Amino acid sequence: xxxxxxxxxxxxxxxxxxxxxxxxxxxxxxxxxxxxxxxxxxxxxxxxxxxxxxxxxxxxxxxxxxxxxxxxxxxxxxxxxxxxxxxxxxxxxxxxxxxxxxxxxxxxxxxxxxxxxxxxxxxxxxxxxxxxxxxxxxxxxxxxxxxxxxxxxxxxxxxxxxxxxxxxxxxxxxxxxxxxxxxxxxxxxxxxxxxxxxxxxxxxxxxxxxxxxxxxxxxxxxxxxxxxxxxxxxxxx
Amino acid sequence: xxxxxxxxxxxxxxxxxxxxxxxxxxxxxxxxxxxxxxxxxxxxxxxxxxxxxxxxxxxxxxxxxxxxxxxxxxxxxxxxxxxxxxxxxxxxxxxxxxxxxxxxxxxxxxxxxxxxxxxxxxxxxxxxxxxxxxxxxxxxxxxxxxxxxxxxxxxxxxxxxxxxxxxxxxxxxxxxxxxxxxxxxxxxxxxxxxxxxxxxxxxxxxxxxxxxxxxxxxxxxxxxxxxxxxxxxxxxx
Numbered sequence: 001x002x003x004x005x006x007x008x009x010x011x012x013x014x015x016x017x018x019x020x021x022x023x024x025x026x027x028x029x030x031x032x033x034x035x036x037x038x039x040x041x042x043x044x045x046x047x048x049x050x051x052x053x054x055x056x057x058x059x060x061x062x063x064x065x066x067x068x069x070x071x072x073x074x075x076x077x078x079x080x081x082x083x084x085x086x087x088x089x090x091x092x093x094x095x096x097x098x099x100x101x102x103x104x105x106x107x108x109x110x111x112x113x114x115x116x117x118x119x120x121x122x123x124x125x126x127x128x129x130x131x132x133x134x135x136x137x138x139x140x141x142x143x144x145x146x147x148x149x150x151x152x153x154x155x156x157x158x159x160x161x162x163x164x165x166x167x168x169x170x171x172x173x174x175x176x177x178x179x180x181x182x183x184x185x186x187x188x189x190x191x192x193x194x195x196x197x198x199x200x201x202x203x204x205x206x207x208x209x210x211x212x213x214x215x216x217x218x219x220x221x222x223x224x225x226x227x228x229x230x231x232x233x234x235x236x237x
Numbered sequence: 238x239x240x241x242x243x244x245x246x247x248x249x250x251x252x253x254x255x256x257x258x259x260x261x262x263x264x265x266x267x268x269x270x271x272x273x274x275x276x277x278x279x280x281x282x283x284x285x286x287x288x289x290x291x292x293x294x295x296x297x298x299x300x301x302x303x304x305x306x307x308x309x310x311x312x313x314x315x316x317x318x319x320x321x322x323x324x325x326x327x328x329x330x331x332x333x334x335x336x337x338x339x340x341x342x343x344x345x346x347x348x349x350x351x352x353x354x355x356x357x358x359x360x361x362x363x364x365x366x367x368x369x370x371x372x373x374x375x376x377x378x379x380x381x382x383x384x385x386x387x388x389x390x391x392x393x394x395x396x397x398x399x400x401x402x403x404x405x406x407x408x409x410x411x412x413x414x415x416x417x418x419x420x421x422x423x424x425x426x427x428x429x430x431x432x433x434x435x436x437x438x439x440x441x442x443x444x445x446x447x448x449x450x451x452x453x454x455x456x457x458x459x460x461x462x463x464x465x466x467x468x469x470x471x472x473x474x
Contacts, residue, residue, distance in 0.1 A: 001295070014268050015265070015268070017264040017268060018265050019261075019430075020256045020257070021261070024256075024258070024261035024264065024265070025256075027254040028252070028254035028255050028258070031275055031277065032278075035275070038268055038272070041269075041458055041461075042460075042461050043461030043464070044461075047469075047470075048464075048469065048470075048473060051470065052473060058238070088464075088467070089469075193256075224280030224281075227285075227325075230325070232325055232326075233288065236288035236289060
C-alpha cells in the first residue's frame with residue numbers, strides 16, 4: 001500500500017486541487033510514491049475541526065496503517081474579527097492555540113509515527129477582502145486583518161515549537177514577496193497560482209527536512225527507465 | 238468513508254495532476270465528495286498493466302469497500318509501431334483488446350458494483366512526436382502514428398460495447414477541435430491544459446450519465462452554507 005499524506009484544513013486546503021493548487025502539485029510531485037488525500041472544509045475553524053476530527057480520521061485509516069504525514073492548515077477563519085461580518089467563524093486566539101494542540105495530540109495519539117506539519121494562516125490583504133466580500137458587509141470594514149492573521153500565525157508557530165513539530169510560516173514567507181497582496185492572493189485571503197506555488201514549495205522543503213522526499217520514498221512498481229527493452233516482462237516477475 | 242475513483246493508466250494518467258491536469262481537476266470537482274486516487278504508470282501498456290493489476294488493486298481496497306469507479310486509460314503505448322524506435326512498448330491490437338477485456342473482468346470480478354470507464358488513447362500528431370523524441374530515433378520516423386492510435390481507439394470503444402460499459406473516445410473527440418495537434422497536445426502525444434480540460438469534461442459527463450455526480454454524492458461534513466451563524470456547533474451534533 002502506498003503511504004498517504006492527508007491535507008486537513010479550511011478552504012485554502014479544500015481548493016488546493018485547483019489549477020496549480022498546492023495539493024494538486026503535491027500529488028503530482030509524489031505521483032508514484034504517495035497518495036495525497038484531501039480533507040479540506042471551507043469556512044471551518046479549529047473549533048469545528050475538533051468537532052469533526054474523529055470522522056475525518058477514523059481509527060482504521062484508508063491505507064490501513066498510519067499516514068506518513070498530515071498537514072494542519074487552520075487559522076484563516078479563526079482569525080476573523082469578533083466584531084465584524086464573519087464573526088461566527090471567529091475563535092479567540094488562546095482557544096485557537098489550545099485547539100491546535102488538541103488536533104496535534106489527537107493525531108499523535110492515533111498515529112505516533114505520523115508527521116504533523118502545521119501551516120500558519122496566510123497574510124491578509126484588507127483591500128482585497130473589501131473588494132471580494134463573502135457575506136453582506138454593511139459596516140464596510142474588512143472581516144479579517146493582516147495584523148490579526150499575523151497574531152494567529154505566530155500562535156501556530158508557537159504551538160509547533162511547543163509540540164516539537166515542524167511548521168510552515170506562510171504568513172511571514174509570503175510577505176517577503178514583492179507586491180504579495182496581488183501576487184500571492186486572489187481575493188485578499190485565498191491563493192493565486194503563485195501563492196499556491198509558495199505553499200507547495202515550502203511544504204515539500206519541510207517534508208524533505210523531516211525525511212519525506214522522492215529520494216527516500218519507494219517508487220510504486222518498476223519505473224519505465226528500469227524496464228529492459230529486450231525483456232520487459234522480466235521487470236515484473 | 239468517502240467513495241473513491243481510481244485513475245489507472247499510463248503517463249497520461251500519471252501526469253494528470255500537473256497544472257490543469259484532468260486528474261487534479263476531477264479531485265477539485267469532487268473535493269468534498271470523492272477521493273481521486275492516482276494509479277498512473279508512465280510507459281506502461283496493457284500487457285504490463287495486467288502483470289501489475291493485482292498489486293495496483295489489492296483485494297482490500299484503501300476505502301475498505303468497492304471503489305465507485307475506475308478509469309482505464311491505456312493504448313497510447315500499445316499503439317507504438319512494432320518496427321519503430323519504441324517497439325518494446327508495442328502490443329498487437331488483438332492482444333490489446335483481449336487485455337482490456339481482462340482488465341475490465343478483473344475489476345468487475347473484484348468489485349461487481351464498480352463502474353469501469355474506458356478511455357481511448359488520444360490522437361497523435363506525428364510531427365510533434367518527431368520534434369520531441371523520448372528515445373534515440375535513428376530512423377527519423379515517428380514511433381506512433383495517428384492512424385495506429387485510431388485503430389486502438391476503435392478497439393477500445395469496441396471492448397466497452399462488448400462489456401456493456403461506458404467509454405470516453407478522446408481520439409475522436411479531440412480531432413473535432415480546430416488545430417488539435419497544437420491546442421490539445423504538448424509533444425504530439427501528451428496533453429496540454431486544453432487537452433486535459435477535454436478529458437476532464439468528458440469523464441465528468443460520462444460519470445454523470447452513469448449516476449455519479451455532485452448531485453447524487455454525499456457531501457463530507459456540513460457545508461459552510463448549512464452552518465447556522467447563530468449556533469454553528471448545532472450542525473456538528
